Amino acid sequence: MSFYDASGENPMVVQYNSDIWVVEGVNSTARQVLLRNVRSDEVCSVCIDSVKAVDHHALIQSSVAKVAAKTVWRSLILVNGFTPEQIMDAQSRCNIIVRTLSRKFTVQEAASECDLSNF
Structure with missing residues (x-):
């Protein structure tokens, strides 16, 4: 296996202990490689x-697949991390507040509608 210096254009990416590492150096005499973990920045x-x-x-195909999976997952959660149900509930409560402020609803009716106490 040929290794590249990590400061070069094409650092060698290896698997060690079920994780991904970048080769930062090679000691051919001792048959040792200096590795840096891509996630934790640990060196060994x-x-x-x-x-x-x-x-x-x-590795690139795996990264693309992971990005695609995250994109699909994120599409299930809408604005600022709220679920569709939370957004619908917030919109409903907002409508109740608007109607109360425009005097179409009493405070007691608004509280009852939101399952809240008006105390």
Whole structure:
């Protein structure tokens, strides 16, 4: 397996301990690689034989799939993290407040409509 220096244009991405790491250096004599974890920024030195090269194309495809999955999940939640039910409830309460302020509803009727006490 050939490794690239992380400061170069194409750092080598490897899998170690079921996680993704970037190779930051290689000590060929000691057969050790210096790794930096892409999520935690942890640094460690391990035996070359304990890491597995990651196909960059597969890594990109996996990232695209994860982004697509997050986009689908986010589409289920609307404005500022509220669910559709929460938004409908807020709109209903807003209508009640507007009607109360325009004197079409009494405070007691508004409270009753919202299942609240008027005390």
